[in-house]
Amino acid sequence: MTTSSSGKPSLWIALATFALACLGAFMFPAFIIRPFHYQHPRTLLWAMAIRQRAPIISLLCAIVSFLLIAMLWRSSGKWRKAVLSLAAIAVTFSAVISRLNYFEWMFHPVDNAKFEAESSSKLGADEMILAVRFGADARAYPIREMAYHHILNDVVGGVPIAVTY
Numbered sequence: 001m002t003t004s005s006s007g008k009p010s011l012w013i014a015l016a017t018f019a020l021a022c023l024g025a026f027m028f029p030a031f032i033i034r035p036f037h038y039q040h041p042r043t044l045l046w047a048m049a050i051r052q053r054a055p056i057i058s059l060l061c062a063i064v065s066f067l068l069i070a071m072l073w074r075s076s077g078k079w080r081k082a083v084l085s086l087a088a089i090a091v092t093f094s095a096v097i098s099r100l101n102y103f104e105w106m107f108h109p110v111d112n113a114k115f116e117a118e119s120s121s122k123l124g125a126d127e128m129i130l131a132v133r134f135g136a137d138a139r140a141y142p143i144r145e146m147a148y149h150h151i152l153n154d155v156v157g158g159v160p161i162a163v164t165y
Contacts (some may be wrong), residue, residue: 015068019087022061025054026098033103054098070093115139130163132156139163 067135
């Protein structure tokens with residue numbers, strides 16, 4: 001058995017643990033918080049708590065991961081360096097993306113909604129809607145469409161509104 005650091009399973013296990021924790025800091029909330037899937041309240045609470053702490057979790061895990069990569073790099077062969085490079089890319093990606101509001105990418109607001117008259121709409125009788133009325137002006141927003149965007153900017157009866165659920 002080699003005495004080099006690339007032969008120390010404990011360093012590789014530690015690297016895998018910290019790299020997976022870094023990935024998990026952004027992946028777990030992104031997987032749990034998504035439309036059209038059941039979200040158990042306790043799981044959603046965990047996802048929100050991790051999402052809130054993801055920037056610091058991913059930063060600390062990335063620092064430890066890069067220290068471990070540096071310790072393993074010199075005595076690693078070609079294939080192990082490839083694995084270490086992939087780990088560095090994954091850790092960097094996770095540390096950066098956890099600081100961005102990627103939910104805004106998934107649920108971007110609709111600024112220029114197009115509306116149809118009730119008589120020409122293709123809504124099913126059992127389809128749920130959000131309805132808003134100001135004076136004589138009224139709008140209906142299909143839930144299935146709102147699930148993708150979660151927010152829609154509109155003007156109803158001359159009043160600017162943000163429709164969300």
